[in-house]
Amino acid sequence: MSLESTLFLQRNKKRMKISKDCYQKIKLFNGIDFNTIPELLALLDTQEVYYKKNTILYNQGDQITNIGIVISGSLQISSCDFFGNKSILTELNEGDTFGEVFALAKISTVPLQVIATQDSHILLIHPDSIFDTKKLNPLKQKFIQLLLMELTRKNLTLSKKIEHLTKRSIREKLYSYLSSEAIRNKSSHFTIPFNRQELADYLSIDRSACSSELSSMKQEGILDYHKNEFTLHKKI
Secondary structure (H helix, E strand, O other), X not given: OOHHHEEEEEEOOEEEEEEHHHHHHOHHHOOOOHHHHHHHHHOOOEEEEXXXXXXXXXXXXXOOOOEEEEEEOXXXXXXXXXXXXXXXXXXXXXXXXXXXXXXXXXXXXXXXXXXXXXXXXXXXXXXXXXXXXHHOOHHHHHHHHHHHXXXXXXXHHHHHHHHHHOOOOHHHHHHHHHHHHHHHHOXXXXXXXXXXXXXXXXXXXXXXXXXXXXXXXXXXXXXXXXXXXXXXXXXX
């Protein structure tokens, strides 16, 4: 990787690097010049952390005090009810953010779990430094604008999931989700970030019932699939 495509950020006497490819995926940096990122982060209270695969970053009942940005790797956010039934809320990949609402609202305990599904490199930003008026300049104002846009986008994503869950049948829930993924990918052929158990957890349905319904939909020519790759052929 060339130096021209990598930023080396001096933090705590260590050099942190963000590749241009990663920078382009980070929604909170969208529209901010690549070469000004060190200046922006110098205005913020940040911490660089690494997590091994299957490490729990936050457990239900913990407090999330920082906004996280996935520099590399992937995370899964889920919740469990009193009896241990798991529901996957979302999967996070390179460039995605998490913890904004809980950190900004200073909520003392969170009703979810965040786990690394791959070895992951995370940049943490303390929210108090974002709104420190002593260091407010156009660069930080742009960052705040992007943060508000990201919060709005996530609210819309949550609304979409609620739409899937309110469908009456398992078939309708599956088709609603898969149709939204086809629209998001602008193609009838797409890949989802879930295996069968994770898909069932995401839609709050039984795994065997999920697999059975997908098999029926395939036999009826509604869709085709191989592992987590899907192709939609017609509407239900």
